[in-house]
Amino acid sequence: MPDMSASASLAMTQLATLAKEVDEDKVTPGVLGFIVFAVMALAVWGLMKSMNRHMSKVDFKEAPDPKADAGDAAPSGTAKPRQS
Numbered sequence: 001m002p003d004m005s006a007s008a009s010l011a012m013t014q015l016a017t018l019a020k021e022v023d024e025d026k027v028t029p030g031v032l033g034f035i036v037f038a039v040m041a042l043a044v045w046g047l048m049k050s051m052n053r054h055m056s057k058v059d060f061k062e063a064p065d066p067k068a069d070a071g072d073a074a075p076s077g078t079a080k081p082r083q084s
Helices: 006-021 030-057
Strands: none
Touching: none
């Protein structure tokens, strides 16, 4: 195992004493749980920002149908009768 620097070994000894003070009967999410939650929150924020950008490009106004102005055109949704 490689040699640890003095500051790293000091940090490890301080963390080890803090770990002993924690109640061993309790389960906590810890640092890994926080990192996973933070990554998921950033992903949701990014997806919502992207969705907002895409939704702002959508034009919800329908263009008028040029066939609707003609008098002999059938109403939309119905078939025109065949003429023989």
